[in-house]
Amino acid sequence: MRRSEILRGRLILLAIWAVLIGAPYWMPAIGGYTALGTRVLVLGLAAMSLNFLLGFTGVLSFGHAAYFGLGAYGAGLTLKLLAASTPLALLLGTLLGGIAGALLGALIVRRRGVYFAMVTIAFGQVFYFIAFRWNALTGGDDGLRGFARQPLHLGPVTIDILNNAEAFYYFVLACFAVVTAVMAFLLRSPFGHTLLAIRENERRARFLGIPVERHIWLAFTLSCFFISLAGALYAMLNNFADPRGLHYALSGDLVIMAVMGGMRSFWGPLLGAVVFVVLQDYLSSITTNWQSFIGLLFVLVVMFFPRGLLGFLQRRKAAA
Amino acid sequence: MTQLILFNITNGLITGAFYVLMALGLSLILNLSGVINFAHGGFLAIGGYLAYSLNPYLGFWGALLVSPLLTALLGLAIERGLIRRLYGRDPLYSLLLTFGLAFIFEDGTRFLWGAQGLPVSIPAFMAQPLSLDLFFITGYRLFMVGTVAVAVAGLFAFLRYTRIGVRIRAGTLDLETVSSLGVNIRALRSFNFAVGIFLAGLAGVLAGGQLGLEPTMGTGLLMPSFIAIIVGGVGSLPGTLLGGLLIGVAAGVTTVFFPSASEAVIYIMMAVVLLIRPRGLLGEEGLLT
Numbered sequence: 374m375r376r377s378e379i380l381r382g383r384l385i386l387l388a389i390w391a392v393l394i395g396a397p398y399w400m401p402a403i404g405g406y407t408a409l410g411t412r413v414l415v416l417g418l419a420a421m422s423l424n425f426l427l428g429f430t431g432v433l434s435f436g437h438a439a440y441f442g443l444g445a446y447g448a449g450l451t452l453k454l455l456a457a458s459t460p461l462a463l464l465l466g467t468l469l470g471g472i473a474g475a476l477l478g479a480l481i482v483r484r485r486g487v488y489f490a491m492v493t494i495a496f497g498q499v500f501y502f503i504a505f506r507w508n509a510l511t512g513g514d515d516g517l518r519g520f521a522r523q524p525l526h527l528g529p530v531t532i533d534i535l536n537n538a539e540a541f542y543y544f545v546l547a548c549f550a551v552v553t554a555v556m557a558f559l560l561r562s563p564f565g566h567t568l569l570a571i572r573e574n575e576r577r578a579r580f581l582g583i584p585v586e587r588h589i590w591l592a593f594t595l596s597c598f599f600i601s602l603a604g605a606l607y608a609m610l611n612n613f614a615d616p617r618g619l620h621y622a623l624s625g626d627l628v629i630m631a632v633m634g635g636m637r638s639f640w641g642p643l644l645g646a647v648v649f650v651v652l653q654d655y656l657s658s659i660t661t662n663w664q665s666f667i668g669l670l671f672v673l674v675v676m677f678f679p680r681g682l683l684g685f686l687q688r689r690k691a692a693a
Numbered sequence: 694m695t696q697l698i699l700f701n702i703t704n705g706l707i708t709g710a711f712y713v714l715m716a717l718g719l720s721l722i723l724n725l726s727g728v729i730n731f732a733h734g735g736f737l738a739i740g741g742y743l744a745y746s747l748n749p750y751l752g753f754w755g756a757l758l759v760s761p762l763l764t765a766l767l768g769l770a771i772e773r774g775l776i777r778r779l780y781g782r783d784p785l786y787s788l789l790l791t792f793g794l795a796f797i798f799e800d801g802t803r804f805l806w807g808a809q810g811l812p813v814s815i816p817a818f819m820a821q822p823l824s825l826d827l828f829f830i831t832g833y834r835l836f837m838v839g840t841v842a843v844a845v846a847g848l849f850a851f852l853r854y855t856r857i858g859v860r861i862r863a864g865t866l867d868l869e870t871v872s873s874l875g876v877n878i879r880a881l882r883s884f885n886f887a888v889g890i891f892l893a894g895l896a897g898v899l900a901g902g903q904l905g906l907e908p909t910m911g912t913g914l915l916m917p918s919f920i921a922i923i924v925g926g927v928g929s930l931p932g933t934l935l936g937g938l939l940i941g942v943a944a945g946v947t948t949v950f951f952p953s954a955s956e957a958v959i960y961i962m963m964a965v966v967l968l969i970r971p972r973g974l975l976g977e978e979g980l981l982t
Contacts, residue, residue: 632785
């Protein structure tokens with residue numbers, strides 16, 4: 374890589390973080406609000422977690438909402454029944470979704486392609502039905518209520534993330550930074566390069582002696598841990614968790630975010646989440662038929678921007 | 694108790710019959726084109742609603758035949774216009790496309806026909822129970838199961854005895870060879886897609902007569918149909934048939950003993966099949982895996 378390219382990469386990274394850190398200050402100026410920014414960040418994190426599997430391992434999971442939702446219910450139930458502690462809720466939510474992902478992952482990693490997608494969707498729906506039916510514990514169709522995120526106690530300092538939306542935004546941003554750093558670290562490690570090798574040519578990777586199934590299982594499990602952390606944050610954002618957070622419709626939304634932003638690039642899904650969440654927020658405020666427009670968005674992205682916004686820009690640049 | 698179990702087995706068979714129609718269509722399309730048609734439930738709903746609108750003009754019997762045909766035409770148009778361009782690309786894209794179409798169909802039917810449920814009138818002589826003891830067996834229910842049986846038998850006969858049917862089956866196994874033997878696989882895939890959608894439309898009309906119409910009526914059948922395909926074995930149509938009936942009856946029987954688990958049981962069946970026999974009950978190793 375040339376030095377100018379390295380410099381450019383660093384500048385872009387700097388710009389992304391400047392935009393994210395400054396969001397509570399510049400968003401109101403263009404008509405946004407802090408909770409929308411937090412939503413973008415949480416769903417962006419979810420889409421990036423999914424893309425760890427989709428874009429960097431080349432495995433199509435269409436049921437990731439299940440682990441997102443498990444994270445949400447795990448966090449909500451912890452706050453409601455166990456202890457009023459935000460970090461504990463975050464931890465247990467992440468563990469619930471991650472462990473479920475590890476167990477089911479073991480069952481499905483031998484499948485590939487469309488078949489893999491089908492099995493992930495179907496298994497994802499199991500948790501939807503559990504949340505939907507187990508009224509006593511989950512509140513059924515009405516969702517889980519009666520919990521709230523708790524102020525953070527860091528030694529002598531208390532940060533009130535409950536009543537201060539900006540403070541919560543920065544808490545989410547901190548979590549986001551940690552998870553994306555871990556993801557970036559993993560992708561740069563030999564493990565990450567092995568995942569790329571599997572994506573590019575699975576048969577060749579297998580002949581080279583790479584235990585492909587074990588790697589895919591690991592990638593699946595890690596991605597489930599990441600996304601359930603995002604789900605736990607989501608429950609705390611709304612102080613609410615509902616079965617729709619587990620439904621495959623949300624899985625579809627997450628996949629389209631990753632594809633729309635550009636699934637071959639690390640930050641692409643975040644860009645996709647920005648576009649998707651803002652568009653959804655806007656459309657549902659102006660028309661009751663917003664679902665059709667979201668559907669149309671799917672069709673347009675698939676037909677005209679299969680490489681996503683970032684892929685499109687990169688190709689334009691390469692052609693110029 | 695015997696009556697209760699019989700009642701739920703009958704219910705299970707009828708639900709299973711819908712799963713079978715839906716899953717066979719999905720399976721046909723998946724096998725030949727490698728596309729998971731998420732919009733299948735949307736096509737089903739459109740079939741039902743078209744029958745509702747055609748009913749005053751054509752009567753029940755006319756609508757029963759014409760509505761699935763119109764739905765199949767819509768499917769053909771969508772295959773030609775959109776889905777065809779995605780063959781040969783990562784299955785991710787056709788999945789996302791049909792996913793978006795499902796949104797559009799659901800919202801579109803709601804827009805055109807309203808969000809309220811609509812009843813479909815069925816001929817009066819079929820609405821009566823056949824006997825007092827077996828109150829749950831109405832003429833219409835028998836008629837539904839009979840129609841599904843005829844449609845399924847027709848499909849299998851078509852695939853076995855006609856030239857196009859043989860080509861479809863051959864294409865499932867090795868599309869490249871079929872293509873190099875001079876078969877126009879573009880036309881074959883279009884036709885096959887339309888057949889799959891026809892079955893969805895037919896299921897829509899039948900379901901409308903039994904349960905009434907709702908924009909989301911097909912969405913709820915989608916997941917069980919997936920499971921029917923996985924349990925029966927991807928790539929095998931007899932497997933899909935078996936899988937659909939099996940999970941329908943299993944869900945029906947579970948309703949007797951443990952009603953809240955009637956959805957869960959089909960997922961448990963899928964998990965067991967994947968653990969013990971990953972290729973599915975009648976599936977062959979190496980197809981689409």
